[in-house]
């Protein structure tokens with residue numbers, strides 16, 4: 074498609090390709106299932122939404138087996154991955170049975186899993202969730218956070234990337 078020509082997003086492949094031009098970080102969003110099991114998946118739809126009050130958002134595909142647990146959860150954590158955590162990202166995006174076996178983690182407030190070594194972490198209270206097309210949009214109010222100097226893992230064009238020099 075010529076770059077300056079606008080067209081309807083009728084081709085899913087072209088839509089996915091154009092959306093992939095947008096560079097993001099990579100997170101693992103975690104929560105505790107009603108049966109006490111830790112749940113988590115790799116997510117790059119995370120973004121900041123508001124500073125006052127402190128709100129963040131992310132979206133989960135509605136066919137996910139984790140949907141019911143996230144809908145029911147009063148809290149979730151957004152673990153912003155460091156560059157060194159690329160294997161963790163792959164694992165939490167795969168069908169492996171025990172995603173939490175791969176890296177150290179602990180239980181934060183209300184037992185929500187918090188991953189060790191993340192670039193940052195936002196422990197959130199679920200403020201709202203709503204259907205949005207084939208995804209569910211979650212908005213969280215940040216209750217606690219941590220920060221670090223770890224370089225973040227990036228994702229763009231369907232590939233993992235690292236920070237380059239400052240422009």
Ligand SMILES: Cc1cc2nc3c(=O)[nH]c(=O)nc-3n(C[C@H](O)[C@H](O)[C@H](O)COP(=O)(O)O)c2cc1C
Pocket residue numbers: 099113114115116117118119132133134136137138139162165166167168228
């Ligand atoms: C870099 C990256 C970003 C992703 N972002 C999302 C996302 O924002 N929302 C989502 O539902 N799935 C996303 N996925 C896909 C899920 O991680 C993957 O489908 C995972 O298996 C879902 O876990 P579940 O089977 O428990 O639903 C992403 C995958 C990768 C590799």
